[in-house]
Structure formats: structure tokens, C-alpha cells
Amino acid sequence: MGGIIREGIIRLKHGVKKDLKDIDILFDDLSVIADIFGLMKGFSGISYNRFGNILWTPEEGVLIEIVPFSQKMNFPQKMTFEPTIQNIISTCDITSSAFGYSSKRKEIYSCGGIEAIDSKTLDLLKAESNPSIVMTRIILQHHKLNFSIGPNATRYIQEHYTDSCDEEIYRYLEYKDNLSMYNTVCKSLRKLSRNSTIGCLLPSQTYLSPEVSFGN
Amino acid sequence: MKVVTLTDKTLTDAVDGAIESSKHFKYLNYLYSDVLKEIEHYYWGV
Numbered sequence: 178m179g180g181i182i183r184e185g186i187i188r189l190k191h192g193v194k195k196d197l198k199d200i201d202i203l204f205d206d207l208s209v210i211a212d213i214f215g216l217m218k219g220f221s222g223i224s225y226n227r228f229g230n231i232l233w234t235p236e237e238g239v240l241i242e243i244v245p246f247s248q249k250m251n252f253p254q255k256m257t258f259e260p261t262i263q264n265i266i267s268t269c270d271i272t273s274s275a276f277g278y279s280s281k282r283k284e285i286y287s288c289g290g291i292e293a294i295d296s297k298t299l300d301l302l303k304a305e306s307n308p309s310i311v312m313t314r315i316i317l318q319h320h321k322l323n324f325s326i327g328p329n330a331t332r333y334i335q336e337h338y339t340d341s342c343d344e345e346i347y348r349y350l351e352y353k354d355n356l357s358m359y360n361t362v363c364k365s366l367r368k369l370s371r372n373s374t375i376g377c378l379l380p381s382q383t384y385l386s387p388e389v390s391f392g393n
Numbered sequence: 394m395k396v397v398t399l400t401d402k403t404l405t406d407a408v409d410g411a412i413e414s415s416k417h418f419k420y421l422n423y424l425y426s427d428v429l430k431e432i433e434h435y436y437w438g439v
């Protein structure tokens with residue numbers, strides 16, 4: 178969640194413009210019968226991710242991910258409450274991702290996202306996925322947005338990061354086609370896990386390293 | 394932390410602007426007219 182909505186609000190509040198690779202669209206497949214998978218069968222550039230979501234790449238550098246409510250309601254764990262956009266956003270792991278938008282209703286849904294942009298500080302909301310993935314996402318967003326890392330996220334990293342996480346981090350970044358960030362993520366996590374200072378900002382340039390090593 | 398709903402026009406215009414200026418926009422329009430018209434509730438960016 179987040180992407181294009183966060184981008185629009187960051188542009189408004191901080192005047193920073195970044196190119197987006199992907200836009201996600203969530204649709205309600207629980208209250209209506211809609212064969213969106215069938216409707217998109219003839220499109221070129223269609224593939225599916227490990228959750229069965231539609232990935233549409235109509236041209237190079239443009240990715241549109243189409244996610245049904247039913248997938249969001251079952252991952253990372255099965256939710257038993259009403260499938261609403263608000264409830265789905267409440268499951269986001271990081272404040273800076275916790276956004277949704279209905280262009281029909283002209284409504285933005287935020288769970289700490291606006292505060293994250295205002296303060297340029299991202300923080301942990303919930304950690305229901307694998308800790309290595311949650312920590313990797315925190316560091317990736319920290320470097321992408323150049324936001325500080327808040328106290329809950331810092332504490333989470335200090336409690337969960339060990340060198341043994343590196344293998345899962347490698348696999349996750351490989352899956353996300355973002356292995357160039359492997360050394361940066363591991364070094365940032367190592368530094369944060371050993372640093373008692375909360376909310377320290379790590380300039381991404383410090384960690385740029387071309388080689389990818391495993392388990393260091 | 395609670396989910397809040399924001400309808401401030403400055404914010405929604407900023408989001409619309411980001412969507413409309415993206416390389417994705419023409420394809421999103423295509424999706425809207427060909428696929429999403431079947432769906433009552435859908436959300437960008439989520």
C-alpha cells in the first residue's frame with residue numbers, strides 16, 4: 178500500500194518528486210461477483226505473483242499490481258473482521274505505507290501515513306510478517322524516502338535482527354528483484370541493531386556497495 | 394493507531410495529480426473503462 182498516494186502528498190508537502198515504478202490497485206471481490214482475472218486474460222504483459230495477484234506490465238518501467246480484497250484479508254494472517262478498506266489499511270506494517278485512496282469518493286485513508294510524511298519519520302505499525310521481511314521493508318523505505326526511523330521500528334530491529342536474518346533478507350530481495358540493496362539493508366540493520374540511539378538517519382550513500390555477499 | 398479518512402481537496406488533488414502525471418495513467422484509464430467498471434469498490438495505491 179502507499180506508493181502513488183504517498184508520492185502525491187510528499188510532492189505537496191515537501192516538493193520532492195520521484196518516479197514510480199508500480200501502482201497498486203485493490204478491488205473488492207468479496208461483496209460483488211467480478212471475474213477480473215477473466216477480464217484481463219487477453220491483456221499482454223500479464224503475470225502473477227506468489228499470492229496470485231495480477232501483475233500487468235504494459236510497457237517497460239510501468240507495473241500495475243491488481244490485488245483482490247480476498248488476498249489482503251488472508252495475508253499475512255486470516256482476518257475475521259469486515260473486509261473494508263479501513264480494516265485492510267490497519268494491517269499495514271509501516272506508517273509510510275499505510276495509505277489508500279478512492280478516486281470515486283475522493284477519500285484518502287491513512288493510518289499514521291500523514292504524520293510520517295509531516296515528520297519525515299517512518300515507524301512500525303504491526304509486524305505480522307516474517308521479521309526479516311518487515312525489517313527489510315523498513316530499511317528500504319528509509320533509504321527510498323530519506324525518512325528517519327521511529328522508535329517502534331528501531332526497537333523492533335534491535336530485538337529481532339541477527340546475522341542469521343541475512344539469508345532470508347537475500348531471498349526476499351531476490352524475489353523483489355532488488356538484490357542491489359542487499360549490502361545496504363544488512364549494513365543498515367547491523368548498525369541500527371547495535372546503536373541504542375533511536376531514530377538515527379543513515380545516509381544511503383554510506384552503504385552503496387556494488388558487490389553482493391552472502392551472510393556477512 | 395486508527396485509520397482516518399481525509400477529504401481535504403488539497404490532498405486529494407495532490408494524489409489525483411500524482412496519478413494523472415504518472416506513466417501509468419493511460420493504462421489505468423484503460424483498466425477503468427475496460428475492467429474496473431465492473432467493480433463498485435476499488436482503490437488506488439493500496
